Amino acid sequence: MANVLYITAHPLQADASLSMAVGQEFIETYKKENPCDEVVHLDLYKADIPYLDADVFSGWEKLRAGNSFEKLETNERLKVGRLAELGGQFLLADKYVFVTPMWNFSIPAIMKTYIDAIAVSGKTFKYTRDGAKGLLKGKKAVHIQARGGLYSEGPDVHKEMGHRYLEVMMDFFGIESFETIAIEGQMIHPEKTDEIKTKAIGQAKDLAHHF
Numbered sequence: 001m002a003n004v005l006y007i008t009a010h011p012l013q014a015d016a017s018l019s020m021a022v023g024q025e026f027i028e029t030y031k032k033e034n035p036c037d038e039v040v041h042l043d044l045y046k047a048d049i050p051y052l053d054a055d056v057f058s059g060w061e062k063l064r065a066g067n068s069f070e071k072l073e074t075n076e077r078l079k080v081g082r083l084a085e086l087g088g089q090f091l092l093a094d095k096y097v098f099v100t101p102m103w104n105f106s107i108p109a110i111m112k113t114y115i116d117a118i119a120v121s122g123k124t125f126k127y128t129r130d131g132a133k134g135l136l137k138g139k140k141a142v143h144i145q146a147r148g149g150l151y152s153e154g155p156d157v158h159k160e161m162g163h164r165y166l167e168v169m170m171d172f173f174g175i176e177s178f179e180t181i182a183i184e185g186q187m188i189h190p191e192k193t194d195e196i197k198t199k200a201i202g203q204a205k206d207l208a209h210h211f
């Protein structure tokens with residue numbers, strides 16, 4: 001049995017978002033193919049995802065100095081504790097499904113905040129004399145992303161930074177398999193939106209069969 005973490009970063013639902021609609025088709029197909037696997041949905045817009053702020057750094061410093069968790073200030077305990085929960089949840093998963101739109105050539109800020117929360121030395125990666133090494137070997141991930149323009153090829157390919165960022169971070173964590181489903185071009189060719197969506201759903205279902 002595998003543990004799957006389905007991570008969505010979109011304020012809208014499947015009826016109003018192409019990325020969420022395709023993500024829903026992917027995860028439902030996956031569940032049918034793998035009924036014994038556990039799938040957990042983490043909606044980043046509804047979850048408590050702390051920023052790495054002064055409270056967090058202060059709390060971590062106190063813990064490194066040998067203070068007990070109970071000795072931290074209330075805000076420090078709440079934020080540091082929540083970050084530990086998020087990190088533990090990510091580590092327990094065997095597979096990751098990221099669903100985002102492309103906003104301003106990147107990902108929603110809440111996804112970046114989440115990646116900051118789980119990028120912890122000694123957990124998802126470690127420092128060695130040869131540089132940083134990922135600790136999540138043998139795990140896999142997929143990113144489902146809606147893009148209004150065309151960025152998988154052509155003159156604007158270099159402008160897409162959201163998927164490339166996640167790709168770099170998954171590699172940093174040691175995740176060797178990171179696939180993508182890009183839903184793109186619907187803002188350029190709105191008359192083809194249904195066709196683009198149908199094609200992406202087909203890709204999602206195919207990928208879900210062997211993910």
